[in-house]
Amino acid sequence: MVRTLWTAASGMIAQQTAVDTIANNLANVNTTGYKNETAEFKSLLYQTLQTKTTSKNGENKPIGAQVGLGVRNSSITSHYTQGTLTETGIYTNFAVSGNGFFAVKAEDGKTYYTRNGVFQFTAGTNGLVLATSEGYPVLDTSGNQITIPTTYNSSNVTVNSSGQLYYTNADGTTTALGKTIGMYQFNNPAGLLKQSDSLYAVSDASGAAINESTNTAVTKSKIYQGYLEASNVQVADEMVNLIVAQRAYEMNSKAVQAADDMMQQANNLR
Known part of the structure; x- marks a missing residue:
């Protein structure tokens, strides 16, 4: 359960970075020569729960079992497309x-x-x-x-x-x-x-x-x-990206809540 909490928390932190980047784009929509930016992400380490093994009959299990540990920001990339003159x-x-x-x-x-x-x-x-x-x-x-x-x-x-x-x-x-x-x-x-x-x-x-x-x-x-x-920021695109980032943040927060509920149920077992 603790792994679930930290994985969801990493997603919330990553989406906060995305929202920060979008907010900076919107703040500079009227800045001369400004180039819009996007937050890029990559996955964190994986934990191996089960390696490739064989069954009791000697048959090979083709794949193991790995679980990811979340996401983090890899870069904030500027896009140098031409702005309107x-x-x-x-x-x-x-x-x-x-x-x-x-x-x-x-x-x-x-x-x-x-x-x-x-x-x-x-x-x-x-x-x-x-x-x-x-x-x-x-x-x-x-x-x-x-x-x-x-x-x-x-x-x-x-x-x-x-x-x-x-x-x-x-x-x-x-x-x-x-x-x-x-x-x-x-x-x-x-x-x-x-x-x-x-x-x-x-x-x-x-x-x-x-x-x-x-x-x-x-x-x-x-x-x-x-x-x-003019800046090359497209307000409509940024608003769509903002909604996507907000929803992703919300889903990660619900994952935290779900993990908390499961831990509470485990604590209440008699």
Whole structure:
């Protein structure tokens, strides 16, 4: 009976993790560039109650008897499918179409990656710096900050689908600024380590960042100025998953109750 209690309890803990994951997806339904997650499970150890044996007549029993000890969470997997591109009309908003990530330099000096293209121009030591809403500089294809002169009107900066920056002069002519927003891909983006502020860190599982500007083997991503990529969370799917997780939690709790009732009956035997 004790085995039943612990097995059902492991199921309740696992389903609680599933509900936590679904709740996080729903909480981030309006987060720019967010990628939905799913909880994955695997079975625990099995106990062998009876091995393969023979009957009294010498006939082989083809199978033994094993009982499982429950379930546990194996991973929480992110799904990097393309989100819907939403027009904002703001010249410092950028959406990515493809597998690429923006690269930013955080306060700790490390490079992180994001699909959140809510940027702004901020005052830097050498000019106006393209940065995230938290102030982290956005990096170009060479891993350097993207800076324009302070004499420039940042609203006249345009970016084409390849990430190249141009400036529109007063006479209507355009000047190439010689800077390109960096786009980076990963062999296994699901292996990226999730940070706060919609940032991802490189891990051994994700592999090193692949610079799209120097690697000809990858499909180039496109950048759209004045757009943002919405999260790929489907509310209807998440609500269905939530109901399934709740029902699974309820069934495991009933298994606990059933084990308790059986133990009570055993204790009441005279």
